[in-house]
Amino acid sequence: MTQPRLILVTGASRGIGRSAALHLARQGDVVIAIARSKLALEKLDDEIRAIGSEAVLVPMDLKDTKGIETLGKVIGEKFGRLDGLVANAGILGTLGPLETCGPRSFEETIAVNLTANFHLIRALGPWLHKSDAPRTVFVTSGVARHPRAFWGPYQAAKAGLEAMVLGWADEQENLSLRANLFNPGGTRTAMRADAMPGEDPMSIPSADDVAAELVKLVSKDETRTGQLINYREVAAAH
Numbered sequence: 001m002t003q004p005r006l007i008l009v010t011g012a013s014r015g016i017g018r019s020a021a022l023h024l025a026r027q028g029d030v031v032i033a034i035a036r037s038k039l040a041l042e043k044l045d046d047e048i049r050a051i052g053s054e055a056v057l058v059p060m061d062l063k064d065t066k067g068i069e070t071l072g073k074v075i076g077e078k079f080g081r082l083d084g085l086v087a088n089a090g091i092l093g094t095l096g097p098l099e100t101c102g103p104r105s106f107e108e109t110i111a112v113n114l115t116a117n118f119h120l121i122r123a124l125g126p127w128l129h130k131s132d133a134p135r136t137v138f139v140t141s142g143v144a145r146h147p148r149a150f151w152g153p154y155q156a157a158k159a160g161l162e163a164m165v166l167g168w169a170d171e172q173e174n175l176s177l178r179a180n181l182f183n184p185g186g187t188r189t190a191m192r193a194d195a196m197p198g199e200d201p202m203s204i205p206s207a208d209d210v211a212a213e214l215v216k217l218v219s220k221d222e223t224r225t226g227q228l229i230n231y232r233e234v235a236a237a238h
């Protein structure tokens with residue numbers, strides 16, 4: 001019998017990450033679910049159990065870089081491998097003129113959206129390489145390549161994330177690990193409502209629709225690497 005794939009999802013407490021965790025569970029994968037909100041993770045766990053699948057809950061703040069290091073060690077000891085990473089957690093930070101952005105807010109936005117992903121790569125890389133088909137995807141945003149006024153810290157973090165992940169993908173020569181970027185585009189979540197309060201949420205795709213495409217990037221069948229996959233383009237091609 002083949003073992004279920006073990007996939008770590010950051011930002012699994014709500015929005016796109018939560019939907020991704022549920023999609024993975026429905027296809028029989030074991031999800032390691034990360035977010036700060038313990039209660040929301042417990043609710044996710046109830047739903048995953050109801051599906052008949054399994055989750056490992058890790059309530060933690062991704063700004064805790066030592067915690068990420070420990071997470072890597074625990075995954076190694078408990079499972080000896082990791083098959084996939086959906087690096088989805090993110091924060092919008094402060095939208096507004098860069099000149100008036102508080103340094104702490106700037107640093108937090110970089111810490112969650114960029115630095116945490118470096119620490120995840122560092123801590124999980126050795127266990128991903130133990131998988132027979134390691135697949136990773138990092139969730140970015142259109143503003144990384146098309147920066148606009150008032151989105152300073154967020155777009156700087158996402159642009160850094162893209163450069164970091166594409167470089168990492170390139171380092172995998174002769175290794176089976178795949179690393180891609182996924183841009184969901186405007187998606188009906190709490191983050192989007194904060195960013196675009198005047199928008200009709202029903203005019204944009206649901207987290208569930210977007211997550212269905214996102215999780216394909218951590219399946220064994222995914223052969224691409226070093227690519228940016230835009231949800232809008234994928235949906236238009238269907």
Ligand code: NDP
Nearest residue numbers: 011013014015016035036037061062089090186187189191
């Ligand atoms: P949400 O705000 O709905 O969810 C964000 C998730 O990240 C939550 O589960 C949250 O959990 C987690 N998170 C935030 N900060 C931390 C932290 N310090 N430590 C651990 N977990 C954290 O956002 P979306 O679902 O909309 O966004 C998901 C991804 O998609 C993000 O990377 C975002 O930048 C990107 N994106 C979204 C778009 C959209 O329109 N929605 C458009 C383009 C990109 P908790 O608060 O419990 O810690």
